[in-house]
Amino acid sequence: MATMTLTVNGEPRELKAGTDLAQLLQQMQLNADCVAVECNHLILERETFATTTLNDGDSLEVVQFVGGG
C-alpha cells in the first residue's frame, strides 16, 4: 500500500496515499465543523475539506476549537 508522509502540527504523520483532508480529520478524531486548517500556508475553509487531497510533503496546521467564551 502506497503511503505518504506529511507534517501535521510540526510532527511527521504517515498516511495512505490519496487520503483527503476530511479523512485525516476523522483519523485525528476531530470534528470538521470545529477546526481551523492551514495547508502549506494556505487557509482552508470547511466547505473544501472533502475535496482537498493531501500530498506527500504537505505541511498542515490543525487547530481544534472547544466551546466557551
Add this chain to the structure above:
Amino acid sequence: MQIHLNERTVSIQSDETLGTIRDRFKPEADILILNGFPAKGDAKMTAGDRVVLIRRGEIPEAAELEAQLMARSTPGVYEAVHGATIGIAGVGGLGSAIAVALARSGIGRLVLADFDVVEPSNLNRQQYFIDQIGMPKVDALKANLARINPNVQTALFHGRLDRDNIPQVFAPVDILVEAFDAPDQKALLVGAFRKHFPDRPLVAGSGMAGYERANSVITRRGGKNFYICGDGESAAAAGNGLMAPRVGVAAHHQANAVLRLLLGEEP
C-alpha cells in the same frame, strides 16, 4: 529643554524638578507621574520626559482627559495603539472583557459584533450590569466603554455573523479577535476571516471553562498571523461551567496579544 506635559510640549530650564514644574503649571496637582510611574517633587528632569499632573478627585477637561487616562501606561504604548482599529466578534465573557481592557489601553476604534442581548446568566462573567438586562450587548458595551474612556470610537454590528458578512463587517480592522462561545462558530469565523484577510492577525480563544489552574491558559501560535489563547481543551459543558476568573484570564491573554501585535512583538 523640552518635555511633554499632559501631552503638550513645553520648554523648561535644565535645573527644574518635577516639583517646580507642578508649581508653575498645576500647583493644585497632588499626583505627579513621570514616564508612566508616580514620582516625588524632587525628581530631576531629562529632555523628552513625559509628565502628567493630576489633582486627585478632579474630573479633567476633555483636552487633558486623554493624557491623564494614559498617565500610568508605559510611554509609547498609547501612541502605538490609539490609531488602531480592532474587531471583536462576540462580546460575551471573552469579548466584553477584551473590549474593556483595550479601551483602558487607549485603543482608537473598536468594531463590536454580537447578535445577543444581556441576560442574567451572563453577569457571572461578562462586563454588564443588572440594569442592562434585555439590552443588545453591543449597545450595553458601547455605553460602558464610553464611561471608561470616551475617546474610544465604536462601530456596532447587532446581528449574526456569517461567511458572507464577515469580510464586510470587519473590513476596517487591523486585527480581529475571535470571542464566540460555540466551537463551530469560532471555526467558521476564523476560516472566513483568514481566507479573506490572510495578512491580518487574528487572535482566537479556545478552552477556558471551569476552575482548573489559571496557569494552564496559554497564548500560542496556530498558523500564519493566527494566535490562540486558552488551554485548548476545557470545553464549556454540563458540569463544567464558565466563570469570571478563568474566562478573564483567557480574555486578557487575548487583549495582551493584541497589544503586543500593535507594538510589533510576537504574542
